[in-house]
Amino acid sequence: MGNIVPLYDPLRIAEDAAVLDNVANGRFELGLVSxxxxxxxxxxxxxxxNRRALTHEAxxxxxxxxxxxxxxSFAGESRRYQDVTLGVKPxxxxxxxxxxxxxDADTLALLxxxxxxxxxxxxxxxxDVAPRYREYLRLWNDARxxxxxxxxxxxxxxxxxxxxxxxxxxxxxxxHCFTRxxxxxxxxxxxxxxxxxxxxxxxxxxxxxxxxxxxxxxYLRERNLAFVGSPPTxxxxxxxxxxxxxxxxxxxxxxxxxxxxxxxxxxxxLFGSExxxxxxxxxxx
Numbered sequence: 001m002g003n004i005v006p007l008y009d010p011l012r013i014a015e016d017a018a019v020l021d022n023v024a025n026g027r028f029e030l031g032l033v034s035x036x037x038x039x040x041x042x043x044x045x046x047x048x049x050n051r052r053a054l055t056h057e058a059x060x061x062x063x064x065x066x067x068x069x070x071x072x073s074f075a076g077e078s079r080r081y082q083d084v085t086l087g088v089k090p091x092x093x094x095x096x097x098x099x100x101x102x103x104d105a106d107t108l109a110l111l112x113x114x115x116x117x118x119x120x121x122x123x124x125x126x127x128d129v130a131p132r133y134r135e136y137l138r139l140w141n142d143a144r145x146x147x148x149x150x151x152x153x154x155x156x157x158x159x160x161x162x163x164x165x166x167x168x169x170x171x172x173x174x175x176h177c178f179t180r181x182x183x184x185x186x187x188x189x190x191x192x193x194x195x196x197x198x199x200x201x202x203x204x205x206x207x208x209x210x211x212x213x214x215x216x217x218x219y220l221r222e223r224n225l226a227f228v229g230s231p232p233t234x235x236x237x238x239x240x241x242x243x244x245x246x247x248x249x250x251x252x253x254x255x256x257x258x259x260x261x262x263x264x265x266x267x268x269x270l271f272g273s274e275x276x277x278x279x280x281x282x283x284x285x
Contacts (some may be wrong), residue, residue, distance in 0.1 A: 001203065002030065002031020002032045002099065002100075002101075002172050003030075003031065003032055003033070004034070004035040004040060005032050005033065005034060005035075005051075005054060005055040005058045006034065006035060006046045006047060006048075006050075006051045006055065007035070007040070007041070007044045007046050008078075010058040010061045010062055010065075010079065011061075011065065011081065011084065012061055012158075012243045013032070013058070014061070014062045014065035014066055014086065015086060015087070015088070015091065017030045017062070017066060017095075017096060018066060018086055018088045018089060018090045019088050021090035021091050021092055021096045022088060022090070022091055022248050025091065025093035026090075026092050028060070028090075028096045029096055029097040029098075029099060030096050030097070030098045030099065031099045031100075031101075032055060032058065032059065032062075032098065032099065032100045033055070033100065033101060034052050034054070034055035034100075034102075034107075035051050036202075037198075044107065050078075052104065052106075052107065053076055053077070053078075055076055055100065055107075055141070056107065056110055057076040057077060057079065059074070059098065059100065059111075059114060059116060060074075060114070061074050061076060061079070061081070061109070062095075062098070063094075063095060063098065063114060064082070064085075065084065065086060065091075066090050066094070066095035066096065066184070067094040067095050068086075069089075070085060071083045071084060071085045072084055072085075081253070085211050090209040097117060097150075098114075098115075098116045098117065099116065099117045099118065099119065099150075099152065100116055100117075100118060101118060101119045101120055101121070101152065101154070102118055102120075103124060104133055105130045105132060105135070108132055108133070108136040108139075109135075109136075109139055111136065112136050112137075112138075112139035112140040112142075112143060112149070112227075113139065113140060113143050115140075115143065115145045115149075117149050117150040117151070117152070117249075118133075118139075118149070118150075118151055119150075119151055119152025119153060119247065119249065119251060120151075120152075120153065120154070120247075121153075121154045121155075122153065122154060122155040122156070122210070122220075122226065123195065123206050123207045123210050123211055123214075124204065124206070125207065125210065126205035126241065126244045126245030127244060127245075128206055128246070130214070130244065130245055130246045133151055133245075133246040134246055136149070136151070137149065137246070137285060138263055141158065148248070148285070150248060150249045150251040151246060151248055152247060152249040152250075152251045153241065153242070153245060153248040153249065153250055153251060154248040154253065154255055155225070155226060155227060155241075155250065155251070155252060155253065156174070156177070156220075156226045156228075156252075156253050157226070157227045157228070157250070157252035157253065157254050157267065157271065157273045158170040158173070158182070158226075158227075158228045158254070158256060158259075158263075158269065159227075159228075159229070159230070159231060159234050159265050159266075159267045159270040159274075159275065160229075160230065160263075160266065160270070160272075161230060162230050163229045163230050163233050163261070166214065166228050166229045166230060166233075167217055167218070167221070167228060167229070169263055170217050170226075170228045170247070170256070171217050172257075173256040173257040173259045173263075174215055174216075174217050174220075174226070174256065174257065175215045175257075176257035176258045177191075177214075177256050177257030178191045178192035178195070178214040178215045178219065179191050179192065179215065180256075180257065180258075181257055182278075191214075192211055192212065192214040192215055193211075193212070195211035195214065195279050196208045196209075196211035196212045198211075210225060218219065221237070224237045224238075224240050224241040224244075225241075226273075227241075227252070229248070230269055231271075231274035231275050234271070235274075235275055235278045235279060238275070239277060239279075239282060239284075242282075242284040243284050245285065246285055248283070248284050248285065252271070254267055254268050254271070
């Protein structure tokens with residue numbers, strides 16, 4: 001979803017964002033995350049326990065860095081900068097859109113105040129977190145930002161000509177994805193069971209239940225936790241999930257497991273030619 005902020009100097013992230021916004025001709029969007037797995041922090045000697053506070057502070061710094069026309073200074077709890085000037089300025093003003101996926105109430109309140117977008121994974125039960133995102137929308141409106149915020153939903157997507165074809169194709173890809181890719185570690189273990197264990201340890205029993213069924217395409221489809229089917233079916237799956245879960249942006253993962261290139265490209269093309277146009281005027285909030 002983006003840079004694991006506590007592993008990097010926020011100045012480096014801001015500089016990279018400015019350069020990429022120029023390379024992308026003003027179409028770049030910056031993703032930041034605080035990190036959820038301590039394994040990634042050890043090699044960097046980074047502070048896992050304080051990751052959320054470090055990310056909050058980095059957001060404020062990066063916004064200031066990307067918005068400043070000249071030299072600026074910043075005094076935070078963990079980092080201080082004096083007379084800093086970015087060598088490259090972003091094209092978008094005041095800065096490129098910034099995203100931080102979170103379901104933490106304090107983080108969402110900060111994002112709403114600072115005008116940053118957010119989102120969450122399909123492994124988080126939509127009904128449990130929807131009230132938090134409605135509160136985020138309320139705080140965004142209170143801050144009087146221009147336009148609506150974007151709330152993303154990261155989810156696996158497979159589209160084919162018919163529902164039967166989509167399900168038949170998706171089943172082995174989902175099984176490979178959640179046994180060989182997501183949730184796996186070098187010391188072995190089955191991915192989806194590790195994901196379930198991690199969610200249970202973090203106090204997310206609903207997410208643990210979803211993870212335990214992650215290789216079951218039928219289970220996921222019935223609950224709109226994966227968008228798998230023909231274009232008309234996927235359109236309705238997205239609408240139902242977005243209304244329940246309060247999101248307006250599908251962050252679709254099409255490259256599922258060991259998917260064949262032919263199937264991958266067909267899925268992407270059908271989504272682009274038939275699903276996106278049908279959703280262009282759909283407003284879940």
